[in-house]
Amino acid sequence: MYILGLSSYSHESSCSLIKDGQVKFVIEEERLNREKHTWKYPANAIAQCLALEGIGIRDIDHITFFWIPNREIIGNLTHVLKYFPRSLNFLRAPSGGSELSFLDRIVLMNNIGVRIARQFGLKAAPAVHFIEHHLAHAASAFFVSRFEKAAVLTIDGRGESTSTMMSVGDGNRITKILEIKVPHSLGHLYAAVTDYLGFKPFFDEWKVMGMSAYGKDTYAADFAKIVQLWPDGAYRLNLDYVSFHTHGAGQWVSGLFLNTFGPKREKGEQYDQRHFDIAYALQKTVEKTGVHLANGIYKRTKLKRLCMTGGVVLNCLMNKKIVEQTPFEEFFFQPIANDAGTSLGSALYYYHQVLGKPRGFEFDSPYLGMDYTDDAIEKTLKEKGISYRRSPDIARETARHIAQGKIVGWFQGRMEAGPRALGHRSIVADPTDPGMKDRLNARVKRREMFRPFAPSVLEEKAGEYFILPKGQRSPYMILIADVREDKKEILPAITHNDGTARVHTVNKKTSPEYWKLIEEFGKIKGVPVLLNTSFNENEPIVCTPAQAIDCFLRTDFDVLAIGNFLADKHA
Ligand SMILES: [Fe+2]
Structure with a gap:
């Protein structure tokens, strides 16, 4: 049975192909269309996956997608009403890492089947199974881990409305135990400070992590006010410091943030120690929150094994602290932690959790792309x-x-x-x-x-x-x-x-x-x-x-x- 998994119209568009639960290919569209972190429909990656396997689109038994667009509509309407009228800006601003507005993106996502039909000249749009984003992330880690049972923690900017999810993986099932919803998002906070420091959010977070090694502990107390750690293992952002919940990617931080930390660094401006100290404070906050979340899921599950993924899990300094400062004994960090991994996760989720098929593939190699003689x-x-x-x-x-x-x-x-x-x-x-x-x-x-x-x-x-x-x-x-x-x-x-x-x-x-x-x-x-x-x-x-x-x-x-x-x- 072939399942083709897709992620598209967010960032890191990709295509994955699995056959009877075995991972055959995971290919990011950016490698082929040459646009870094591309959000575009992965036409080239799909064509490559099929060609490398020597099959056509008609050989595919199921197509899965990494997002449930209609669920996001409900979530975002609730969100807009809650923060009205400032939140109207949110609907117009580019969303996530793409240049698309929320509404444009939802239309494109809902028409993914039509887009596939157009690429392959099909008369009718094929059925597409929409998989919840954080479940796709979770599946991309747990179902290919070596663990029969494990705690699963996924942290990213956002899915349809979830930014952080705790779940338990057991055999071929993943069961949610806690979800943190936007605007409370560690990923969006990191993106906000990335923007504030003069870099491109959803793109240059690496740079901020690199900068943090040159920072001093000047702003730790101030940052402790931005992320509040809750006793149940969750966290909340203090929304007084941010603006992305009302203005999207058009305006990341609030006046209070600027008053507290000084003016935004514009692109190309000199770096000074303040910038490094802010990167340091953010990094330490993310590490502390990551450890808090991991300890939280440990307390709830008492499992010894932990799977993690989601864009924030590319923060390898945070991962180090989680290994060091939690009681978990074994770990699997899915390396395709960004949204490229959710094309794979959506296919795996459908195969195991929806169709009930047993597991039998362990991820032990990231070499899942093209080869040349x-x-x-x-x-x-x-x-x-x-x-x-x-x-x-x-x-x-x-x-x-x-x-x-x-x-x-x-x-x-x-x-x-x-x-x-x-x-x-x-x-x-x-x-x-x-x-x-x-x-x-x-x-x-x-x-x-x-x-x-x-x-x-x-x-x-x-x-x-x-x-x-x-x-x-x-x-x-x-x-x-x-x-x-x-x-x-x-x-x-x-x-x-x-x-x-x-x-x-x-x-x-x-x-x-x-x-x-x-x-x-x-x-x-x-x-x-x-x-x-x-x-x-x-x-x-x-x-x-x-x-x-x-x-x-x-x-x-x-x-x-x-x-x-x-x-x-x-x-
Ligand atoms: Fe994600």
């Missing part, structure tokens, strides 16, 4: 007219280049699902080089100085370099670790200002070529760690060989290792 890669290399050669041992040769201080584009195997490059579409470099961070920024990435680069480490050696809480692995870079005190000097390019690193533990079985690359580098330099950043330059991560070669030619990195081929700009 050496023949296809070589054809593209020739078309692009660059000089290259076939390598007899791509991992060993590439490791030598990295050890010589070169910046390398590493393009191998199936594309990663989720926002992180995990060694299949990565730019890699020597993490022991103190000048590497600046060089990478000057030549390729052009990031702000406060954003860290992450390490990939052989899973077997991770403990020698990093302290991962409760002995966790971090195969999806969704958990922060402390860099061991005596290793900080050895790994200057990946140790953040607060002594942490967003570590990626590399498994030999899941990612054999990348594992070998790190091992070979370790043989030369004595350190089985690489700096790993996404293969892109202010664009979505590259997907095809052509995009990888274009990025290589456009930017200033030295070597491209693509399939079994090497191209060296300076050879």
Whole structure:
């Protein structure tokens, strides 16, 4: 049985394909239409999923969608009445991460079947099963976890009206136990401060998290007034500080917020210590609230296993605190935690919970996208007219280049699902080089100085370099670790200002070529760690060989290792 899951018209549009409960593909539309976090209908991703499986749209048994638009209408009308008349602005403003107004979005969502029919020339719109957003998130984590029973916590900006949900997963069922509704949303608070600090909400939250490592504890008491932690494990926002509940994305924070924290930083303006301190206060508040929620669900369920997902769960500093400061013993953080994961979750929810099918798939690999043969890669290399050669041992040769201080584009195997490059579409470099961070920024990435680069480490050696809480692995870079005190000097390019690193533990079985690359580098330099950043330059991560070669030619990195081929700009 094939189920095609879709997410669209919010942010991170995506398509997933499952067959008899086995996850076959998860592909984000942004990789194909080249618009970061795109909200657009995932026509390319759907076409790719079908083509890769060698089937047509008529072979699909069910189509699922990550949202119930009509439920949002009811929720939003209630909301508008509650905050009337200021809330009229809310209806007109762009909603979520898209450019669409609420009303435009609802029309598009309700017509998703018609849109599919148009793409494939069908006479009638196929039936689409609309799945509640937070249940889709929850399903994307629990149903593919290794746990028979677990507490499930989902935190994001918002679904139809829910921003945070506690539930219990048991076998092939998920049962809600608590929901927090908008405007009380940790995700929207983070987006609001992201906007306030001069960045793009639903887009640049990473930057705020990076900034927080440079902040001091100046505003903790003020932020404690914004998020109130309730004894039942829930939280509420003090709405006096925000405006998004009345003005949507048109006006995120209130006059009281501006009076308390000073004027908004406009894009391009200089950073001062106040900005870093506000990022710090926000980050600490999110961590505290995340721990509070996780302890809350533990108290209610007394289960030892926790699954988490939702956009806020991309906050890997928060995840670290949750592992450290709650009684849970085992964890699964779904790496496709943003809305891209809800296309998968909607399909899984329908298969297990609606159709009652048993579970039998464990998520152990994020490599759920396209793959390209050496023949296809070589054809593209020739078309692009660059000089290259076939390598007899791509991992060993590439490791030598990295050890010589070169910046390398590493393009191998199936594309990663989720926002992180995990060694299949990565730019890699020597993490022991103190000048590497600046060089990478000057030549390729052009990031702000406060954003860290992450390490990939052989899973077997991770403990020698990093302290991962409760002995966790971090195969999806969704958990922060402390860099061991005596290793900080050895790994200057990946140790953040607060002594942490967003570590990626590399498994030999899941990612054999990348594992070998790190091992070979370790043989030369004595350190089985690489700096790993996404293969892109202010664009979505590259997907095809052509995009990888274009990025290589456009930017200033030295070597491209693509399939079994090497191209060296300076050879
Ligand atoms: Fe979401």
